[in-house]
Each structure stands twice: as C-alpha cells, then as structure tokens.
Amino acid sequence: MATKSPKIAKRKNGTTPSPRAKKRRSVVLNFINLNAKYTLGEKFKKDFMKVLEKDHSPFPHWQLRNIVDNSSNIVEVIEEELQNFGEWKRKENDLYSLYQTVDFKALSASQYPALYSFRRSFCEEVRKWLEGITGIELTDIDCNGSCYARADSLLPHNDLIDTRRFAFVYYLTGADWDCKVDGGASWHRVAEIISDSPRLSINGWFHSKRRLNAKMPEVEQIPKFVPSKKRKLSNVLNGEYLTKKSKNSVQKTFADNSELNLNDFLLPEVHRNVFEELSTSEASFEIVGPPNKRHIARLNSSEVGNLENVASLTKAMKSTTLVKLMSDLTGVNLNGAKSSLKVSRVDKGSYWVLGDEDATASSADGYCLDVHIFVGFGEWNEEAGGELIYIAEDEEEELLRVTPSENSAAVVFREPGVMYFLKLVNNFATFPYFLFTLTYYDVNVVDS
Incomplete structure (x- = not known):
C-alpha cells in the first residue's frame, strides 16, 4: 500500500509554505575554572x-x-x-x-x-x-x-x-x-x-x-646449556608417554596445532613430593624484578642441590633423554639445541610483561620449543589470571592461552617474534602453583 504524503496547508494566495525545520536545542558549554586557591602567586x-x-x-x-x-x-x-x-x-x-x-x-x-x-x-x-x-x-x-x-x-x-x-x-x-x-x-x-x-x-x-628516546630494558638472562647426560625418565615421568604408540599419537596431534597439553605428565608420587618440597622451601626463592618488567619468585639455582626431589626432576629435564622424548612427541628435531630451565612460584601478585626488547630477543632466538610443567593441586580459577599468554610481535590478538592444570605439561612450538607473558595473578587465586619452564632455542626446521 502506498503511503500518503503529509498534508501541507496552503497560504491564502495559494502558495505553499516551506516545511519548518525541527528546532534544535543550543549546546550549553560551561567553562570549567580552576579553584581560586591554585594561583600563580x-x-x-x-x-x-x-x-x-x-x-x-x-x-x-x-x-x-x-x-x-x-x-x-x-x-x-x-x-x-x-x-x-x-x-x-x-x-x-x-x-x-x-x-x-x-x-x-x-x-x-x-x-x-x-x-x-x-x-x-x-x-x-x-x-x-x-x-x-x-x-x-x-x-x-x-x-x-x-x-x-x-x-x-x-x-x-x-x-x-x-x-x-x-x-x-x-x-x-x-x-x-x-x-x-x-x-x-x-x-x-x-x-x-x-x-x-x-x-x-x-x-x-x-x-x-x-x-x-626510549631506553630499552635488559632482557632477563636465563643461563643456557646444551644437554649432555642421559637420565632414566621412567623414574620421573608417566610411563604412558614413553611408549611408541603414545609418541605416534601425540605427534599427530602436535602436527596439527603446534601445541599440546599432556595430562598426568609426572608420576603421582614425583608430582606430590616436588610440590611438598617447594611449598616448604620459601627461602629458596627470590623475587625477580624490576617492577616495570616482572614480579616473580624464582628458585635460586644454588638451592636446587638441597632439594632432593626437585633436583631429580631438573636433572631429567636437562637430559639428552628428554631431548629425544620431546623430539619423538613433537616431530621437531631438537638435537644440539641450546636449552634453558627456570623454576617459578606463581602466586597472588605474580606477573611478567613484554616489551620491544623481548621481541628482539625472540627474533634472535629463532624457532623455539617451550615445555611448561605445572606442579600444584586443585582446579585453577579461570578468573584468577596466572595464564601463560602467547602473542606475536606487533599483534594485539593472543595466539594461545595456557591455563594452569594440575600435573600437566604444555608443549608449545613458537616462531621467531612470538613471545609469552604471565597474566597478573589476582585475588581470585586461592593457592599458588610451581612452574618448570624448559625452552629449546634455535631448533632446526625443515620445510616439507
């Protein structure tokens, strides 16, 4: 149905007046003055x-x-x-x-x-x-x-x-x-x-x-090493991940996503003993800064020898045997790659942030494989922060968010220019967790 045009009144002389424009309120701008006590006296x-x-x-x-x-x-x-x-x-x-x-x-x-x-x-x-x-x-x-x-x-x-x-x-x-x-x-x-x-x-x-001219802060220096000793992994890790069948299955998953999560990664008694040992060794940790970059408690490397269960786990993580296992699980050739290992206590107030200096370091590090082992008990509150978040240089959208999970290992393959930060742990967190992070640097990548 056609709509009717509005009727417009005609003047006595037969002419039609122009439709009146709608009235607009004038904008009233009150100039904001300084308090008189703040003068130039x-x-x-x-x-x-x-x-x-x-x-x-x-x-x-x-x-x-x-x-x-x-x-x-x-x-x-x-x-x-x-x-x-x-x-x-x-x-x-x-x-x-x-x-x-x-x-x-x-x-x-x-x-x-x-x-x-x-x-x-x-x-x-x-x-x-x-x-x-x-x-x-x-x-x-x-x-x-x-x-x-x-x-x-x-x-x-x-x-x-x-x-x-x-x-x-x-x-x-x-x-x-x-x-x-x-x-x-x-x-x-x-x-x-x-x-x-x-x-x-x-x-x-x-x-x-x-x-x-902005001064670029120094990147945190984590000592690097080349794994050189063999260790028996069956005394530390869940034997399920040591079988050929599991290795093949995990590698297929990793090939599709370049990341995976391995549940129940450590033997239950190893996980429990390491947690209890670290939980009662607060003096073995020191807060690492500066505040505009990070606030995180790191295990002092000189204290590891005094912690029997922690020492056993770190030796396994630094071994050539684990290099072979991670290569089998991911399909990434890690032979000869330099590595680093850091152990952190993640609790309320923990964080680290990223800057241009981290992007520069990431580019220089080449392709890397990160292995994060979460040691702790209980389900982590999703609102508590404490996640590891991966982003690419000059990008705002996150690539991956790794949520802490009891006795799990997150394995992530990252390209040059990709970094991760620890989201501030807030007051929704009701307990801490411990994080073992092993990184393999400048690994060989063969185009298929």
Whole structure:
C-alpha cells in the first residue's frame, strides 16, 4: 500500500509554505575554572617547583585537591556523563585490564558537553597555568576516561615515551573510597581492585616539544646449556608417554596445532613430593624484578642441590633423554639445541610483561620449543589470571592461552617474534602453583 504524503496547508494566495525545520536545542558549554586557591602567586609557585628540584618519592608529583571550581556543581555533571558514557571499550593485555573511553578530543559537544568542556579547559586554562608555573612550553594533551572494575589493574610501567611531559589523573571517586581495596593511589600503577566499587577517573598527558628516546630494558638472562647426560625418565615421568604408540599419537596431534597439553605428565608420587618440597622451601626463592618488567619468585639455582626431589626432576629435564622424548612427541628435531630451565612460584601478585626488547630477543632466538610443567593441586580459577599468554610481535590478538592444570605439561612450538607473558595473578587465586619452564632455542626446521 502506498503511503500518503503529509498534508501541507496552503497560504491564502495559494502558495505553499516551506516545511519548518525541527528546532534544535543550543549546546550549553560551561567553562570549567580552576579553584581560586591554585594561583600563580609566588609562594605557591615556589612550593610547586620544589617538587621538580628535589627527589620526591616515589617520583615528582603533586596532589591538587578540589582543583576544579565546583560552585556550579560541574563536577557532579562530569561524573554523571562519564558514568553514563555509551561507548566504553574493554582494554586488556599483559600490562593492564580496564574499561576506557576514546580520547575526549573525539567527543561531540552536543552529546557530552561537560566532558567536552573538561578537555577544553585542560587544553587551554590548565595547560597555560602549568606552563606559567614550570616555565615549560606545552603543546597538546591526551585525555580519556578510565574505569577499573573488580580484579582490574594497571601494572608498574615506563611512560617515558615520545613527547609526554606531565601525566595527570583526575579522580572521580566517592567519599567512601578505600585505598586498601579500591586500587590504591596511582604511583604509576593501579593495584588490583578487590571491591565491587568501580574506580572512575579522567587521565592523560600534557605534551611538550621535547622528544624522548626510549631506553630499552635488559632482557632477563636465563643461563643456557646444551644437554649432555642421559637420565632414566621412567623414574620421573608417566610411563604412558614413553611408549611408541603414545609418541605416534601425540605427534599427530602436535602436527596439527603446534601445541599440546599432556595430562598426568609426572608420576603421582614425583608430582606430590616436588610440590611438598617447594611449598616448604620459601627461602629458596627470590623475587625477580624490576617492577616495570616482572614480579616473580624464582628458585635460586644454588638451592636446587638441597632439594632432593626437585633436583631429580631438573636433572631429567636437562637430559639428552628428554631431548629425544620431546623430539619423538613433537616431530621437531631438537638435537644440539641450546636449552634453558627456570623454576617459578606463581602466586597472588605474580606477573611478567613484554616489551620491544623481548621481541628482539625472540627474533634472535629463532624457532623455539617451550615445555611448561605445572606442579600444584586443585582446579585453577579461570578468573584468577596466572595464564601463560602467547602473542606475536606487533599483534594485539593472543595466539594461545595456557591455563594452569594440575600435573600437566604444555608443549608449545613458537616462531621467531612470538613471545609469552604471565597474566597478573589476582585475588581470585586461592593457592599458588610451581612452574618448570624448559625452552629449546634455535631448533632446526625443515620445510616439507
């Protein structure tokens, strides 16, 4: 059925008037002003500059409470707009997990007038104010909203990047905010949120003309060796994996996926004895940093000889016999390949992250085979973090996520430029696990 055209009234002279355009509300932008107590007076300026001139733990910073003049209740309007923001994006990688908005530069003044005004004020008034105090010419700002929900966090990191000069965080937390459970103060990290109250803020950077050359951190040095001794594996490993039938079956699975998981990998009594030995040897571990790269407890190699069951397992893992077994299980030629072995205790707060230096090292290492043996009891909570996550250089999508599993071995073949990180273990974890990681480097790959 055809739809009828709307009837339009005619003027007395027979002419037809133009349809009236819909009325639009004008956009009201309230300019956001600084609190009057933060002025360019000489005393305030001198006090402000003292922070830059002295060592100020943990780094030069200022806390400016009630920096925005809230006589018009603009702060509540800003908070309401951010709470009702319609396009929060989930951001998650080795360094952080949170919800984030786009840069406020992209916001529509008609849709988000208060947030638009906030950025304009910081870009104009606050930028000039900061220039006047510090004498540093500033060019532009980044500005976006962040929301950390339960179990979200931001790990310590290095932000000396490009033209960044001053970071800022404008908190929109309530009066009942609790430092102990709501992420703590932002000393260049946001601790894990362990309450159900979201942590809301606006944050960003003031930029200057100075351009920084990023210093690449050193890659953790794990000693490498070439396996040279034979060991009897039947005293350590599940005999099922030593049979020809199992080797052929496992190799077919590995050929399709370049990774596999071997359940019940160690003999039950070996697994139990190693776990009990490590669980009662806390002093044998040391925390390895720096915090902007990792926080993980590693077994001191000098202590292995004092741990009978651990020593027996590590000797088997360093043997030529295991080289032969892993070659049979995967079809990868490991003869002559250099290896490394590290033993870690993975518990609440454990993590390691990746950087450009790790990508460079991975490319230099060539094709690698990783063997991760998980020692621990109980089913791991999927929300607890603690997974090993494989990614490729310059890619955001993960290639593989290895979840801890009681007495299992994850075997992964990776190409140059592929790396893995340990996702932060959060408060959903109720027990630790121990991780033996054996890596074979620069293995021979024959194109079929």
